[in-house]
Amino acid sequence: MTLTPSSHHTETCQERVLRSFERQGLMQHWGARLVHVGAGECVIGLPYSDKVTQQQGAFHGGAIGALADIAAGYAALTKAAADSEVVTVEYKINFLASCQGGELRAIGRVVKAGKRVIITSAEVTHIAEDGRETVCAVLQQTIMPVHKTY
Numbered sequence: 001m002t003l004t005p006s007s008h009h010t011e012t013c014q015e016r017v018l019r020s021f022e023r024q025g026l027m028q029h030w031g032a033r034l035v036h037v038g039a040g041e042c043v044i045g046l047p048y049s050d051k052v053t054q055q056q057g058a059f060h061g062g063a064i065g066a067l068a069d070i071a072a073g074y075a076a077l078t079k080a081a082a083d084s085e086v087v088t089v090e091y092k093i094n095f096l097a098s099c100q101g102g103e104l105r106a107i108g109r110v111v112k113a114g115k116r117v118i119i120t121s122a123e124v125t126h127i128a129e130d131g132r133e134t135v136c137a138v139l140q141q142t143i144m145p146v147h148k149t150y
Contacts, residue, residue: 013039013078020077020085023150027070030063040110042074047103058098059136064124065093068139071108072120076143079113084145089117091141099126099136111140118143 011019014037021027021034027044030051036043044067046052052063069088076086104124111119124137 011082013037016082017042017074017077021074024070026066032067032070035105037074037078039078040075040113042071042078042108044071044074044106044108045103046106048101053100056098058100059104059126061095064095064104064137065091065139067104067106068093068108068122068124068137069141071106072122072139072141073108073143075108075110075122076113076118076120076141076145079110079118080145083148085148086118086143087146089142089144091139093137093139095137097126097134097136099128099134102126102128104136116144118145 017037018034030046032044032046035045046067052059054060069091073086073088080086104126106122106124108120108122111121120141120143122139123135126134126136
């Protein structure tokens with residue numbers, strides 16, 4: 001996803017998420033990329049590499065969890081007040097399949113946006129080299145808007 005700042009003073013939800021995503025050292029280190037950002041939704045792709053595997057060569061559960069957490073968190077950011085950031089309060093994840101190679105795609109969505117908490121969900125799909133797709137994890141999350149410090 002290639003986004004450039006708009007000439008308007010008001011930041012779009014895509015620009016807001018991109019600006020924050022670029023500050024995510026973990027996602028940058030792993031080679032993740034924003035695929036799509038819309039109101040209440042964010043999609044992030046993560047290519048397979050030795051940076052995100054466990055000892056048997058499959059995507060590590062921690063990498064899958066982080067990807068789902070961040071995609072759902074950015075979906076929440078699109079619904080939070082313009083002067084705030086968001087942090088995860090808690091999440092629950094179910095791992096459904098072990099996957100190797102290809103790419104992971106996490107789709108985060110806002111379930112309910114409140115003033116104090118935002119409830120989100122994410123689905124992580126593995127896309128194999130041959131194009132076959134397998135849902136490998138689902139997440140439910142609670143997000144809290146906080147004051148932006150940067």
